[in-house]
């Protein structure tokens with residue numbers, strides 16, 4: 001099947017190249033707020049974030065500044081969710097892979113529940129929230145800063161922390177269900193099997209993460225596994241549909257769309 005693909009080098013907060021209501025599915029993974037590897041990106045994008053970090057460094061205690069930084073980072077992403085809403089067709093689906101973050105700031109350890117903020121922001125722009133998927137990455141041991149250890153105080157209650165070993169795949173829809181003619185050929189030609197349906201539409205997916213230990217460049221792309229993109233594309237689009245990834249990175253979504261006739 002002949003398909004066409006376009007990479008736009010630009011800022012997805014303003015996707016002026018993409019017309020309103022022209023995309024059937026968005027599959028993406030943004031930079032994760034409050035995860036250290038993305039600090040520079042958020043600082044480059046927003047001078048207020050730089051100023052807030054500087055204030056925090058001077059104060060040496062949180063005093064609400066971490067919360068403000070976290071909010072600013074989500075404001076940055078929210079502009080992309082707004083643009084996504086604009087470019088999606090009615091009934092179009094948005095799938096967002098995101099992990100929460102844990103961080104010690106000013107001596108205080110806490111969780112930054114990115115999945116909650118993104119859900120709130122997507123609802124604000126008009127999306128309907130649908131049941132989400134928990135992507136559980138198989139690990140032999142809970143990890144903290146690359147070391148196999150629980151966070152906290154070993155075997156003594158009550159001050160240890162639960163390890164973050166799941167990420168979220170949040171799913172949203174723009175307005176009402178997509179409508180098709182009875183026996184639409186492309187739709188029927190995109191059907192999944194019963195085995196696929198039972199596995200894909202259950203809430204916990206056990207899929208190995210993509211190895212990111214080779215070069216600095218590869219580490220910085222933070223690629224997700226093709227299996228994730230492939231499942232989402234087959235679940236929420238039909239052959240010939242247009243799929244968008246506003247945070248393309250190494251291009252996993254595009255490669256998978258191409259392989260699946262989208």
Ligand SMILES: C[S@@+](CC[C@H](N)C(=O)[O-])C[C@H]1O[C@@H](n2cnc3c(N)ncnc32)[C@H](O)[C@@H]1O
Nearest residue numbers: 011012029030031222223224247249250251252
């Ligand atoms: C988590 S990575 C995506 C990885 C991707 N799923 C893959 O498999 O390679 C997020 C990407 O979004 C890019 N990015 C951040 N802000 C952006 C923006 N405003 N417009 C376009 N891309 C952006 C980052 O440079 C990074 O490549």
